[in-house]
Amino acid sequence: MLIDYHMHLEQGDFSPSWLRRFLDTALSRGVQEIAITEHAYRFRQAAGLLPAWWEQRTGPAQDLEEYVNLITTAQREGWPVKLGIEIDYVPGREDDIARRLVEPYPWDVVLGSVHWLGDWPFDVDPASWQGRDVDSAYGQYFATLARMATSGLFDVISHPDVIKVFGFRSRQPLAPLFRPVLEAAQARHMAVEISSAGWRKRVGEVYPAPELLDLVQALHLPVTLASDAHRPQDVAADFGRLCEYAWTHGIRQVTVFSRRSPSQRPLGPESTAEAGAAG
Numbered sequence: 001m002l003i004d005y006h007m008h009l010e011q012g013d014f015s016p017s018w019l020r021r022f023l024d025t026a027l028s029r030g031v032q033e034i035a036i037t038e039h040a041y042r043f044r045q046a047a048g049l050l051p052a053w054w055e056q057r058t059g060p061a062q063d064l065e066e067y068v069n070l071i072t073t074a075q076r077e078g079w080p081v082k083l084g085i086e087i088d089y090v091p092g093r094e095d096d097i098a099r100r101l102v103e104p105y106p107w108d109v110v111l112g113s114v115h116w117l118g119d120w121p122f123d124v125d126p127a128s129w130q131g132r133d134v135d136s137a138y139g140q141y142f143a144t145l146a147r148m149a150t151s152g153l154f155d156v157i158s159h160p161d162v163i164k165v166f167g168f169r170s171r172q173p174l175a176p177l178f179r180p181v182l183e184a185a186q187a188r189h190m191a192v193e194i195s196s197a198g199w200r201k202r203v204g205e206v207y208p209a210p211e212l213l214d215l216v217q218a219l220h221l222p223v224t225l226a227s228d229a230h231r232p233q234d235v236a237a238d239f240g241r242l243c244e245y246a247w248t249h250g251i252r253q254v255t256v257f258s259r260r261s262p263s264q265r266p267l268g269p270e271s272t273a274e275a276g277a278a279g
């Protein structure tokens with residue numbers, strides 16, 4: 001089975017026709033099930049979680065109810081679409097995240113992301129890296145990710161090494177930084193996302209990097225597959241290559257979620273062939 005468990009409708013509206021374009025692209029590329037995972041910060045229910053300047057920049061706040069209605073209506077009509085949300089983990093705001101964003105809605109899957117180190121959104125502008133200590137940025141990133149995994153709020157660790165997005169590389173080995181993240185994730189029955197989005201970014205490398213995926217495999221953590229598409233044409237982007245990457249690292253199953261309950265599906269060699277054929 002092929003899944004794409006990370007994508008965003010945010011460049012369009014919450015209409016069935018816009019959603020259908022994402023689903024149709026997925027189906028045409030051999031993907032049987034998708035999860036829509038809007039960014040929580042776009043919704044009024046997340047107000048105050050991230051700095052005010054960011055909320056102004058991301059435009060007028062939307063309503064989570066409208067989004068949830070769109071997806072649950074599609075589900076009732078039999079569309080193979082999961083209701084997801086991608087939440088920025090903000091250390092110290094666990095209770096707010098739980099009470100305002102996680103608990104009130106019938107999520108199938110909740111993605112946890114770290115895009116902010118303190119008040120610095122490290123993946124927005126490469127110029128913001130000027131004068132920063134890259135090693136300590138990596139250290140802080142993985143420490144925050146470990147805290148996120150420990151929080152127990154999330155089902156999936158999104159783009160686990162997104163700190164590399166602009167190609168600034170730490171000199172230290174990353175596996176020792178990543179291991180505590182995975183051990184915390186393991187204790188919470190979380191999955192780790194394998195994402196083709198990194199190939200579309202300046203770094204030009206899949207998330208997570210091979211040595212980190214080896215560690216995921218060594219610890220037997222479940223995985224999801226993701227494109228992080230923000231446009232229909234990026235749904236299941238590079239999935240032939242992504243499946244091959246997973247397969248050559250020994251991965252034989254992908255995780256699907258219903259109402260936050262995970263189960264495993266075989267990632268057969270036929271899946272990679274399908275995705276490869278579809279490009």
Ligand SMILES: [Zn+2]
Binds near residue numbers: 006086228
């Ligand atoms: Zn995303």
